[in-house]
Amino acid sequence: MKKTILSGSTVTGDLTLGNYIGAINNWTKLQDEYDCLYFLADLHALTVQQDPKVLKERTYSFLAQYVALGLDPQKNIIFAQSHVHQHTELSWILTCLTPMGNLNRMTQFKEKSEKHSKNINAGLFTYPTLMAADILLYQADKVPVGEDQKQHIELCRDLVTYFSNRYGEGILKMPEPFIAKMGARIMSLQDPSKKMSKSDENEKNFIAVIEDAKKIEKKIKSATTDSDTVIKYDLQNKPGLANLLTIYSVLSGKSYETLEKDYEGKMYGHLKVDLANLVVETLAPVKAKYDDLMKNRDYLDQLFKIGADKASQRAQVTLDKVYTAVGLVPRQ
Ligand code: ATP
Ligand code: LTN
Numbered sequence: 438m439k440k441t442i443l444s445g446s447t448v449t450g451d452l453t454l455g456n457y458i459g460a461i462n463n464w465t466k467l468q469d470e471y472d473c474l475y476f477l478a479d480l481h482a483l484t485v486q487q488d489p490k491v492l493k494e495r496t497y498s499f500l501a502q503y504v505a506l507g508l509d510p511q512k513n514i515i516f517a518q519s520h521v522h523q524h525t526e527l528s529w530i531l532t533c534l535t536p537m538g539n540l541n542r543m544t545q546f547k548e549k550s551e552k553h554s555k556n557i558n559a560g561l562f563t564y565p566t567l568m569a570a571d572i573l574l575y576q577a578d579k580v581p582v583g584e585d586q587k588q589h590i591e592l593c594r595d596l597v598t599y600f601s602n603r604y605g606e607g608i609l610k611m612p613e614p615f616i617a618k619m620g621a622r623i624m625s626l627q628d629p630s631k632k633m634s635k636s637d638e639n640e641k642n643f644i645a646v647i648e649d650a651k652k653i654e655k656k657i658k659s660a661t662t663d664s665d666t667v668i669k670y671d672l673q674n675k676p677g678l679a680n681l682l683t684i685y686s687v688l689s690g691k692s693y694e695t696l697e698k699d700y701e702g703k704m705y706g707h708l709k710v711d712l713a714n715l716v717v718e719t720l721a722p723v724k725a726k727y728d729d730l731m732k733n734r735d736y737l738d739q740l741f742k743i744g745a746d747k748a749s750q751r752a753q754v755t756l757d758k759v760y761t762a763v764g765l766v767p768r769q
């Protein structure tokens with residue numbers, strides 16, 4: 438039996454190089470070896486204010502971006518969270534098991550409530566219980582995510598323990614986070630002290646995976662580095678350069694040492710030009726495939742339907758077990 442992998446990303450902004458390197462690039466490597474489910478967290482997107490038209494367009498766009506980035510709809514179950522009603526149902530059961538104190542500790546909640554100080558809604562606070570439902574419905578063994586999501590997965594694991602203590606072992610599987618050794622935290626291009634985020638207001642901070650070549654070049658050339666000239670991976674003292682070297686290393690498969698040797702005696706400018714070319718080369722076929730897919734709405738709708746049908750079937754098995762365990766009368 439193959440192990441089950443599940444992951445998703447919130448439907449906000451456009452997927453960035455950070456999402457690609459920290460998450461989706463790893464997802465595509467897993468699709469042959471594991472039973473994989475990847476979804477679009479459209480319900481999670483509602484925890485911050487959304488324009489309904491934009492959210493709808495973006496959900497199609499994200500599906501096209503997933504497929505263009507190499508997620509094969511034949512090999513993986515790809516679906517929208519809101520198409521599988523079991524997510525919100527399990528989320529409620531878990532919400533009733535979650536101590537407020539556990540949610541209060543979540544750094545993402547603290548960060549997002551500072552950023553959206555006029556809209557600190559209850560959904561933003563209970564976000565991790567919906568995320569736990571996403572994972573537990575499919576009895577996922579591993580959850581590939583970037584570093585920033587580790588805390589939410591720890592909370593999900595705590596919920597499995599609370600649930601098992603109260604209602605019995607073996608109903609919900611304990612998941613493991615699966616965090617890549619390299620590239621799990623790609624930093625903002627202008628401010629390498631914070632992570633690259635697709636909902637950043639300053640678009641110079643990120644590169645979208647469907648961005649055009651000219652913009653990519655410009656953004657990499659203007660990325661913040663330091664006033665030194667030696668090309669060396671030094672996270673402490675040269676965080677901007679270290680970030681560029683990480684992107685370079687993941688995309689080229691070359692180690693930091695090899696890159697340092699290749700650029701001995703060269704300037705930061707050389708590295709930036711080469712890196713910009715590499716990023717453009719990597720993303721050009723993605724953009725072409727994406728543009729093609731976006732012209733074919735019917736095909737995207739078909740993918741949504743296939744994904745939702747497959748995911749629902751599996752989700753219902755777990756939900757039935759959970760409802761029975763907690764003492765709800767089965768619907769006749
Ligand atoms: P937002 O800015 O809307 O919060 P985000 O860019 O953080 O979005 P998510 O939807 O939260 O993106 O994340 C999707 C996946 O990408 C998650 O697994 C997350 O850990 C990973 N990820 C996000 N940003 C980065 C980054 N800068 N480096 C590496 N991985 C990342
Ligand atoms: N919160 C995640 C997106 C997400 C997710 C999940 C990731 C929602 N549900 C379940 C893995 C498993 C984020 O990256 N912001």
